[in-house]
Amino acid sequence: xxxxxxxxxxxxxxxxxxxxxxxxxxxxxxxxxxxxxxxxxxxxxxxxxxxxxxxxxxxxxxxxxxxxxxxxxxxxxxxxxxxxxxxxxxxxxxxxxxxxxxxxxxxxxxxxxxxxxxxxxxxxxxxxxxxxxxxxxxxxxxxxxxxxxxxxxxxxxxxxxxxxxxxxxxxxxxxxxxxxxxxxxxxxxxxxxxxxxxxxxxxxxxxxxxxxxxxxxxxxxxxxxxxxxxxxxxxxxxxxxxxxxxxxxxxxxxxxxxxxxxxxxx
Amino acid sequence: xxxxxxxxxxxxxxxxxxxxxxxxxxxxxxxxxxxxxxxxxxxxxxxxxxxxxxxxxxxxxxxxxxxxxxxxxxxxxxxxxxxxxxxxxxxxxxxxxxxxxxxxxxxxxxxxxxxxxxxxxxxxxxxxxxxxxxxxxxxxxxxxxxxxxxxxxxxxxxxxxxxxxxxxxxxxxxxxxxxxxxxxxxxxxxxxxxxxxxxxxxxxxxxxxxxxxxxxxxxxxxxxxxxxxxxxxxxxxxxxxxxxxxxxxxxxxxxxxxxxxxxxxxxxxxxxxxxxxxxxxxxxxxxxxxxxxxxxxxxxxx
Amino acid sequence: xxxxxxxxxxxxxxxxxxxxxxxxxxxxxxxxxxxxxxxxxxxxxxxxxxxxxxxxxxxxxxxxxxxxxxxxxxxxxxxxxxxxxxxxxxxxxxxxxxxxxxxxxxxxxxxxxxxxxxxxxxxxxxxxxxxxxxxxxxxxxxxxxxxxxxxxxxxxxxxxxxxxxxxxxxxxxxxxxxxxxxxxxxxxxxxxxxxxxxxxxxxxxxxxxxxxxxxxxxxxxxxxxxxxxxxxxxxxxxxxxxxxxxxxxxxxxxxxxxxxxxxxxxxxxxxxxxxxxxxxxxx
Ligand SMILES: Nc1ncnc2c1ncn2[C@@H]1O[C@H](COP(=O)(O)OP(=O)(O)O)[C@@H](O)[C@H]1O
Ligand SMILES: [Mg+2]
Numbered sequence: 018x019x020x021x022x023x024x025x026x027x028x029x030x031x032x033x034x035x036x037x038x039x040x041x042x043x044x045x046x047x048x049x050x051x052x053x054x055x056x057x058x059x060x061x062x063x064x065x066x067x068x069x070x071x072x073x074x075x076x077x078x079x080x081x082x083x084x085x086x087x088x089x090x091x092x093x094x095x096x097x098x099x100x101x102x103x104x105x106x107x108x109x110x111x112x113x114x115x116x117x118x119x120x121x122x123x124x125x126x127x128x129x130x131x132x133x134x135x136x137x138x139x140x141x142x143x144x145x146x147x148x149x150x151x152x153x154x155x156x157x158x159x160x161x162x163x164x165x166x167x168x169x170x171x172x173x174x175x176x177x178x179x180x181x182x183x184x185x186x187x188x189x190x191x192x193x194x195x196x197x198x199x200x201x202x203x204x205x206x207x208x209x210x211x212x213x214x215x216x217x218x219x220x221x222x223x224x225x226x227x228x229x230x231x232x233x234x235x236x237x238x239x240x241x242x243x244x245x246x247x248x249x250x251x252x253x254x255x256x257x258x259x260x261x262x263x264x265x266x267x268x269x270x271x272x273x274x275x276x277x278x279x280x281x282x283x
Numbered sequence: 284x285x286x287x288x289x290x291x292x293x294x295x296x297x298x299x300x301x302x303x304x305x306x307x308x309x310x311x312x313x314x315x316x317x318x319x320x321x322x323x324x325x326x327x328x329x330x331x332x333x334x335x336x337x338x339x340x341x342x343x344x345x346x347x348x349x350x351x352x353x354x355x356x357x358x359x360x361x362x363x364x365x366x367x368x369x370x371x372x373x374x375x376x377x378x379x380x381x382x383x384x385x386x387x388x389x390x391x392x393x394x395x396x397x398x399x400x401x402x403x404x405x406x407x408x409x410x411x412x413x414x415x416x417x418x419x420x421x422x423x424x425x426x427x428x429x430x431x432x433x434x435x436x437x438x439x440x441x442x443x444x445x446x447x448x449x450x451x452x453x454x455x456x457x458x459x460x461x462x463x464x465x466x467x468x469x470x471x472x473x474x475x476x477x478x479x480x481x482x483x484x485x486x487x488x489x490x491x492x493x494x495x496x497x498x499x500x501x502x503x504x505x506x507x508x509x510x511x512x513x514x515x516x517x518x519x520x521x522x523x524x525x526x527x528x529x530x531x532x533x534x535x536x537x538x539x540x541x542x543x544x545x546x547x548x549x550x551x552x553x554x555x556x557x558x559x560x561x562x563x564x565x566x567x568x569x570x571x572x573x574x575x576x577x578x579x580x581x582x583x584x585x
Numbered sequence: 586x587x588x589x590x591x592x593x594x595x596x597x598x599x600x601x602x603x604x605x606x607x608x609x610x611x612x613x614x615x616x617x618x619x620x621x622x623x624x625x626x627x628x629x630x631x632x633x634x635x636x637x638x639x640x641x642x643x644x645x646x647x648x649x650x651x652x653x654x655x656x657x658x659x660x661x662x663x664x665x666x667x668x669x670x671x672x673x674x675x676x677x678x679x680x681x682x683x684x685x686x687x688x689x690x691x692x693x694x695x696x697x698x699x700x701x702x703x704x705x706x707x708x709x710x711x712x713x714x715x716x717x718x719x720x721x722x723x724x725x726x727x728x729x730x731x732x733x734x735x736x737x738x739x740x741x742x743x744x745x746x747x748x749x750x751x752x753x754x755x756x757x758x759x760x761x762x763x764x765x766x767x768x769x770x771x772x773x774x775x776x777x778x779x780x781x782x783x784x785x786x787x788x789x790x791x792x793x794x795x796x797x798x799x800x801x802x803x804x805x806x807x808x809x810x811x812x813x814x815x816x817x818x819x820x821x822x823x824x825x826x827x828x829x830x831x832x833x834x835x836x837x838x839x840x841x842x843x844x845x846x847x848x849x850x851x852x853x854x855x856x857x858x859x860x861x862x863x864x865x866x867x868x
Contacts, residue, residue, distance in 0.1 A: 021388045025374070032376040053627075064624060071623040075631055095375070099368040100433075103338040104389045105361040200642075202610055203618075207649050230603060237610055241621045246670075248616055257606040264598045271595060281341040283296065283332075 022106060022114030023121075030084060030122050040126065042076075050137035051144065062149065065141035066156060066245050069134035074163050076130065077123055078195065081167035084119045085174025086187035089277075093182065098282045109274040116175055116270060120168045127164045131157065149247055158255065159244040165262045166238035170195055172269040173233065179277035198235030205229040233265055284316035284351075286441050286472035287337065291346030294332050294496075306332040307496045309346070314474055314489075316440070319467050321487035321504075322476040323574075325582060329496040330476035331369050334445050337474075338366055350441065362390065365434030369445035369476075371426060375419040379410055379429050382418060383436055390437035397436075404432040409458070423450045431459065442466065444475035448482055460485050480575040484508075490574070492581050499581045504574070511571040514546040518565035519557060527560045540565060615650045619670045625680035640682035643674045644691055651695050651790065668700045679710060683717040693727045694782070694791050697735065698798065704735035722752035730778045734771065772806045772855075797842045801857070804839035808847055808855045811835040825849060 050072070054065035089112070092098050102111060135153070142151055173194055177187040208225045237258050243250045294307040307329040314320045324330050335341045337348045339355050353360035373382050380401060387397035405411045408428040413421060421429065427450045434442060447463075448456045463473055463486045477483060483490045484504060491501040500507075519541050525533075531553060533541045545553040557564060622628065622643055629636045650671065675696075678688040689711060697707045711728040718724055729745030732738045776799060783795040808826060811834040815823045819832075826847055829835040841847055845859025 021385065025385055028381075029374070029376055067621065067623050068627060071627055071631070096368075096370075096372040097374055099335075099338075099340060100371055100373055100430075102340060103361060103364075103366045103368070104386070105358050106389065107358045203646060203649055206611065206618075207645075229607075234607075234610065236620070237606070239620050242617055242619075245621050246616070248614075251609075251613075251617075253609055254613070257602070257609050260602045261606045264595065264602050268595050268599060271592060279342075283335060283341050 019106075019110045019114060022110060023118050026088065026115050026118030027121065029088075030118060040076075040129075044129075044133060048133070048137065050134065051141040054141040054144070061145035062138070062142035062147035062151065063245055065138045066151070067241075069130075069138055070156070070159055070163075070241050070244060073127060073130045073134060073160055077127060077163060077167045078170070080123060080126060081119070081170045082174060082188065082191050082195070084122065085171035086178060086184065086191055088115045088119065089175060089178035090181075090184050090187060093282070094184075102282060108278040108280075112175060112179060112274055112277050113270065116172060119171045123164055123167055123171070127160055131160050134160075152244065155240070155244040155250055158250060159240045162238045162240045162255075162258065165259070166235050169233055169235070169238075169262060169266050169269070172266045172273065176269050176273040176276070179273040179280065194232060195235065198233040199239075200236070201229050201232055201234055202236040234261070237261065285313055285349070286316045286318070286351060287312070287314040287474060288349040288352075289313070289333070289337070289346070290348075292333065292336060292343050292348060293345040294329070294336060294341065295344045305496050307336075307343075310493075310498055312491060312498065312501065314472060316472050317467075317470045319463060319473045319486055319488045320475070321483035321490040322474065322493065323478065323480065323483050323490050323578060324476070324493035325478055328478075328493045330478075330493060331445055332496075333493075334369075334443055334474075334476060337443060338364075363439045363441055365437070365439040365442045365444075367430045367434045367442075367444040367447055370450070371430035373418050373426065373429060373433070375417060378415050378417050379405065379421070379432075380414045382429065383433060386433045386436055392437055400436055400438070404435045407435070407462070408432040424452060424455055427451055428455065428458075431462065435462075440471060442471060442473045442475070444473065446477055447475055448477065448479065456482075480573070480578050484574050492578060494582050499584075507574060507577055508571060511573070511577055512547055512569045513572060514544055514570045515550055516566070516568040516570055517543045517545065517553065517557075519543060520563040520565060521560065527556050544570070616670045619646055619650060619674060622674060622677050625677045628677070628681060636681045637685075640678045640685045640688065643678040643681070644685060644687045647671045647674045647678075647691055647695075648687075648790065651691070651794075668696060668703075672696055672700070672703075672706075676710065679714065683714060686718065686721070686723070689714050689718075689724060689727070691791070693731075694794060697731055704731045707731060708736075720752065722749040725749040725752065730774075734774050734778065770809070772802050772809060775802045776806065800842045801859075804841065805847065805855045805857070807839050808835065808849075812849070812855070823849060 050065050050068045053068055054061045092101065102108065135156075138151060138156070170191060174187050174191040177190040181187055181190075205225060208222065237254075240250065240254070242248050289310055289312040292307060292310040293305075296304040296306050298304065310329075310333060322330050322333070332341070336343045337350065337355050338361065339358070342356075348355040350360040351363060374385075377385065383401045383404070384397065387401065392400065402411070405414050408431055410425065410428055410432060413425060418426065418429065427447075431444075431447060434444065447459050451459065460482070463475070466473055467486070467488075487504050489501065489503050490507065492499045502510075518536075520539060521528075521541055525541065528541070528543070531543050531545060531549075533543045535541055543553065622639075623631075625636075628639050632639055672692075675688050675692050678685055682688075692707050692710055696703045708728050708731050711724045711731075715721075715724045715728075725745040725748040729742045729749060732745060733742035736742075779795050779799045779802065783792060783799065808829070811829045812823055815829060815832070815834050823829050823834075826835070826838055826849060830837065838847060841857045841859050843857065843859035845857040847855060847857050850856045
C-alpha cells in the first residue's frame with residue numbers, strides 16, 4: 018500500500034533527467050579525483066579523500082534540496098494532488114512515501130559515489146606513498162553520517178513543502194537551515210562562552226539557546242576530520258548523533274504530516 | 284442504502300485578494316444507491332467545491348459528508364469510489380498503463396485482475412493505442428478519457444465525476460453518456476457535475492440545481508419534465524363543423540386536419556368537446572419547457 | 586489522543602537525547618570542532634563568489650577556538666591546543682581570499698607567539714598577503730617585527746619597517762632601523778609591538794590575549810631590570826629570583842599571567858615554566 022507510493026516516487030526520481038545529469042557529473046568529478054589529487058605534491062592521499070568527501074557531500078546536498086523541496090511542490094503545481102490525494106491513502110503515507118523514496122535515492126547515490134571514490138582514492142594513494150594509512154571504516158562512517166545529515170534535510174524540505182504553496186520557502190528555507198545548522202554549534206559556543214571575550218545580553222542569550230535547540234545541529238554530522246587526519250572516531254559521538262538523527266527526523270516528519278493532513282487542496 | 288449523505292455542508296474561502304467567498308452554503312443532499320444524480324449549475328456555483336469536500340481535498344467550514352456511511356475525512360471512505368477530478372492531470376512521467384497499474388495497486392487489486400481490467404478499461408475508453416506512451420504526450424481529451432479509465436478500473440460502487448464531458452469531442456461525449464447508462468444498468472451510483480442541461484436530460488434520474496452555492500432545486504428529471512408541461516398540440520380530424528371549437532386557436536392542414544394548441548388548464552375542457560363532437564384525434568403532444576429553461580429560470584430568479 | 590501522547594513522547598526523547606548530545610558536542614576536541622575544510626582550491630571551485638564568506642567563516646572558527654583557549658587558560662582548564670588544525674584553516678582562509686586581513690592578523694596574534702619556530706612560515710604568509718594588500722602597512726610591520734623578535738634577522742626587519750614607514754607615513758617606523766633592533770632588548774621590543782597592537786585590536790579575545798602577554802613581558806622586564814642592577818652591583822649573575830628579593834633588588838616575585846613560574850635560566854635570562862603561551866605548561 019505504502020510501498021506503492023514509495024515506488025511511484027522512486028520512478029519519478031529515476032525518470033527525472035536532472036537526476037541522471039547530476040549523477041553523471043558526480044561520477045565524472047569522482048573520476049577526476051586522482052587527476053586533481055596529484056596537484057598536491059605532499060599529500061596526494063589526503064587530498065583525494067578530501068576531494069571525494071567534498072564532492073559526495075556537495076552532490077548529496079544538491080539532491081536533498083532539489084528533490085526534497087520540489088517533490089510536494091511539483092505535485093501541487095501540476096495538480097497531481099487532486100488525483101493522488103483522493104486515492105484511499107492517508108496524507109501521511111503520501112508524504113512518507115516521498116520521504117523514503119528520496120532517502121533511498123540518497124543512500125543509493127551515496128553508495129555508488131563511495132564505491133567510485135574508493136577506487137579513486139586507492140588509485141591516488143598508490144601514486145604517492147603517504148605516512149598515514151587509509152582508514153576505510155572512518156571514510157565510510159563520514160559518508161554515512163553525511164547521508165543521514167541530508168536525509169534529515171530532506172525531512173526539513175518536506176516539512177517546508179507541507180506548509181507552503183510556493184517553491185521559495187522549501188528551497189530557501191532548506192538552504193538557510195542547512196547553513197544555519199552547520200554553523201549553530203560554533204555560533205552557540207561563541208555566544209555562550211562565559212568569558213571576557215563576549216558579553217552577550219541576557220535576552221539574546223536566551224534567544225540563541227532557543228534557536229540552538231530548535232534548528233537541526235548539522236555540524237554534529239561532520240565526521241570527516243577522522244576520515245582525513247589521524248584523529249580517533251568517537252563512538253560516543255556516533256551513538257549520540259545517530260540517536261539525535263532518529264529523534265529529530267521523526268519529530269520533523271511528524272510535524273510535516275500534521276500540517277499536511279490539515280492542508281486544503283482547492 | 285445511502286451512497287452519499289451530505290448534511291449542512293458549507294464552505295467559506297478566505298482569500299487575501301477576494302476576501303471572504305461563500306462558495307457553498309448549507310447543502311443537504313442524499314443520493315441513494317443505484318441512482319444517477321446530475322449536479323447542475325453555472326460556472327462558479329460550487330459544484331467542484333462540493334465534490335472536493337466529499338473527496339476530502341478540502342475541509343468543510345460546516346457540516347459533513349458521509350460516503351456509504353463513512354465520513355469523508357477517513358481515507359477508507361474512498362476505497363469504493365471512482366473519482367474523476369475536474370480538468371484532471373496525472374503523473375505525466377508514467378505511461379497510461381503504468382498509471383493504471385499505480386491506481387489498481389492503490390485499491391489493492393490482485394495482479395491478474397488488474398491486468399485484465401486495465402485492458403478492458405483502456406479498450407472501453409479507446410486508449411489502447413496510446414496506453415504505452417507517456418501521459419506527457421496525451422491530448423486534453425485523452426487525459427480526460429484516462430481519467431475515466433482510472434475511475435472505472437477498480438469497478439467501484441460509487442462514481443463521483445466532476446464535469447466528465449468537458450474537454451471531449453462529440454464522439455467522446457456520446458461515449459461518456461453510454462458509459463453512464465451502462466454503469467446505471469449495473470446498479471452503480473453516479474454523482475456527476477455539469478453545466479450542460481442536455482447531459483442531465485439524457486442520463487440522469489435526478490438533478491440538483493445549484494446557483495451561487497445554494498441548492499435551488501432537487502427533483503426527479505421525469506417530474507421536472509412533467510411539471511414543465513405548459514399545454515398540448517392536438518391534431519383533430521373534424522367532419523367540417525368547427526363551431527364547437529370556438530375559442531381555441533387552430534391552423535388548418537391540407538388533409539382536413541386541424542392543429543390545435545390548448546393550455547394545460549383548458550386541456551380537459553377541450554377533450555370533452557372532442558368527445559362531444561365525435562371527432563377523430565390524430566395526435567396529442569405535450570408542449571413543455573425543457574430542463575434548460577427550467578434551469579435558466581432558477582438561475583435568473585434571485 | 587494517541588497522537589498527542591506520541592508527540593509528547595517524541596519531545597521527551599528529544600530532550601533526553603539533546604542533553605548528552607550537546608554536552609558531547611561542547612566537549613569535542615578542538616581538532617574535531619574545527620572540523621575539516623576542503624582544500625581552498627576546491628572550495629573556490631564549488632562556492633564561486635561565496636568563497637569570501639567561507640574565508641571569513643574559517644577565520645571565525647579559528648578565532649572561536651583561539652578564544653576558547655584564552656578562556657581555558659583563564660579558567661585554568663588544560664586542553665592541548667590544536668595549532669596544526671588552526672593553521673590549516675588560516676592558510677585556507679587566505680588562499681580563499683588573499684585580502685582577508687583578519688586571517689593575517691589572527692596568524693600574527695596567535696601562531697607566531699605560541700608555536701615554536703613558526704615565524705618563518707608566518708612571514709611567508711605575510712609576504713604572500715603583501716602582494717595583494719599593497720597599501721597595507723600592517724603586513725610589513727608584522728613581518729618586520731617577526732624578523733627582529735623571533736628570527737633575529739635585523740636587516741630584513743629594517744627593510745620591512747622601511748616599507749611600513751613608506752606605506753603609513755608614520756615616522757615611528759622609520760626609527761626602527763637595524764641599529765635599533767640590535768640595541769634594544771628583546772622584551773622591550775615585544776612590549777613596543779604589543780602596545781601598538783593592543784590598541785588596534787578589534788576582537789576582545791585577541792585584545793585580552795595581547796594584554797596578558799604584555800603583562801607577562803612587563804613582569805619579566807621587571808625581573809630583567811633587577812638582574813641588570815644585581816650584575817652592576819655584585820659583578821656576578823644571580824642564580825635565582827629569590828636571591829634578587831633577599832638582597833633587596835626586587836620586592837616580590839612578579840606573577841606570570843599564563844600561570845607559570847618565573848625562573849632564571851643558566852645565562853641569567855628570565856624564563857617562565859609557562860613558556861609564555863596558552864596551555865604552555867601542558868606541552
Ligand atoms: N481556492 C479558492 N479560493 C477562493 N475562492 C474559491 C476557491 N475555489 C473556488 N472558489 C470560489 O468558490 C466558488 C465555487 O467554485 P467551484 O466550486 O469551483 O465552482 P464550480 O461550480 O464551477 O465547480 C466560486 O465563486 C469560486 O470563485
Ligand atoms: Mg467546477
